[in-house]
Amino acid sequence: MFFYIIALLIIAFDQWTKWLIVKNFTLGESMTVIEDFLYITSHRNTGAAWGILEGQMWFFYLITVIVIIGIIYYMQTHAKGKWLLQLSLALILGGAIGNFIDRLWRKEVVDFIHTFPFGYNFPIFNVADSSLCIGVVLLLIQMIREEREVK
């Protein structure tokens, strides 16, 4: 149950931040947070990471539904009692649904976190993407750890 609350909190926070950007920023408008490193820039993406597969909404709906069903199934079977695994799945589920709502409702994803790590203009992303990435990394760490334990 804890898992669903985490996912809901992520969805709520993601949608609230996107709503703030849409309400307070014109498209393309940018605000400096940390000079040369972190900006809030209002951006839209009809694709996935780096704008790949731009406009292929049906593909994104399909993939997202598969991700959501897969996670809920995995939650009810293998993740019982493993709180770190449940947290990882909650982060991925929350992120996937957060972007899914945008794709259904807005037909595009609202992005605003604009960073320049090592001077590279990293693609502008959002809270849902961050949650997805952190969840994926945590999941990979656990899979590697389980792999080692077996050997």
Ligand SMILES: CCC[C@@H]1OC(=O)[C@@H](C)C[C@H](C)CCCCC(=O)CCC[C@@H](CC)/C=C/C=C(\COC)CC[C@@H](O)[C@@H](O)C[C@H](O)CNC1=O
């Ligand atoms: C993070 C997954 C992207 C997210 O996937 C989703 O929604 C899932 C639930 C549905 C997708 C259709 C399926 C996954 C596609 C996989 C993918 O794309 C390769 C991912 C590499 C990743 C390593 C994990 C690098 C990182 C990238 C970025 C995020 O950095 C924090 C840049 C994000 C910006 O390009 C931003 O414009 C993206 C926009 O917000 C829409 N977001 C999505 O499509």
